[in-house]
Amino acid sequence: MTDLDTTFDDAGPGDADAPMTRGEKREQTMCRIMEAAKKCFVHAGFQGASMQQICAAAEMSPGALYRYFPSKEAIIGAITEADRSQDAEIFRTMFENPNVVDGFVTAAMAHVRHMHESGNASLFTEIRAESMRNEAIDLTCQSAMGTVQQGFRDYLQGAIDRGEIEPCVELDAMLPMIIAIGEGLAINDLPSKGVPLDSIETLMRVTVEAMLRPRKRANANDN
Amino acid sequence: MTDLDTTFDDAGPGDADAPMTRGEKREQTMCRIMEAAKKCFVHAGFQGASMQQICAAAEMSPGALYRYFPSKEAIIGAITEADRSQDAEIFRTMFENPNVVDGFVTAAMAHVRHMHESGNASLFTEIRAESMRNEAIDLTCQSAMGTVQQGFRDYLQGAIDRGEIEPCVELDAMLPMIIAIGEGLAINDLPSKGVPLDSIETLMRVTVEAMLRPRKRANANDN
DNA sequence: TCCGAAAGAGCGAACGTTCATTCTCATTTA
């Protein structure tokens, strides 16, 4: 409900009564449609939700809606792009944390928390299922995750070069696995199943340490 | 293609020309329909694939097909049940291995390998997406995973009681997380993305050891 | 300041298509 509500407070004309320019109003209507569509998609699926239902949820007629999006597919594409880039954004903060393990765990926990609070787990699952057969959606996902993965790669490579970590497998193999694990945790929305956040964080930290093997001090215990 | 081809060789009448009883033939036709439907579902989704397409793939008319399944939903249900119980079967072998870490890693790797070879990753993703909104499908998934989880629980609890492992978080929290991680790995079909099976196994072993903390020998290195 | 035309925004009935399912009738099987 609050995800796409990007109301632009800057560049306001000053008046509080009719302050919106044409473009602003248009953008706001597009967000309204996307929010309505998201609700429909979540409980009927991309193909199961009809345009009529989306129109009803957005409180507008088909004729009006089609002035903003040329097709149902375009709405799906826009929602996917917004959702994926929002997810990618969360991981960007990670790269500023000098402690690799902390940075990772913090970002991953933020991701889990966000998925739980926004209730986007089933939307994400829907997107993932669609990406398996819809090339355009797949490209959007790959693009978003590719950015994350590249940043992630640089981040870990830097830590390796500085001798801070010594990953148990090479980066090219590890990165897709980490992302896969993250997806599994995201889809399952564990907090909603009664798994406490503390437990998730503990297990995540233990796991990440085992994978990355931080070398803060001389710790001569290899397998 | 070979998943549901459970041809029954036992109870054969002996003749090789027309050896099938009525019931056997019926079962075989149902499998044929399910295989055809699976193909359609994989590349169009449950809702995107039409009955006409499924009929064409199964090489039969709608009238004939409806003698075997009362609705499209029934086909989806049958496929889900077969797929989920097949997955659950893989994990059952784990519980016979006395070494917990080995048993786990072996079963998980079998799962990853099976997902890759059968090309069922996208079917599984579709099932998972459907389970988010279709209660019947959700129940099927929960039932299958519940069985796995219960067996898993007993297995790990036994190892704890024997002092073989000392999990880093309590079982009730750990089990859903392990299953979630497994799902993430399954959905992403890492081998198809060029991640070698060796790397997956290494990371899995390292991770599992960190989570379960096996105590084979006195290993006084805690954090 | 006001006018009128052009463009934007909205409506909802209607379009042609496709959907899941059913019906009737023929053929095969026990």
Add this chain to the structure above:
DNA sequence: TAAATGAGAATGAACGTTCGCTCTTTCGGA
């Protein structure tokens, strides 16, 4: 011969999208 199996045209509903129309907003020129 009765039941099971199969075919495929037919059915009504629902789909995504379009169309023609009205109402509102914008804005240059008198």
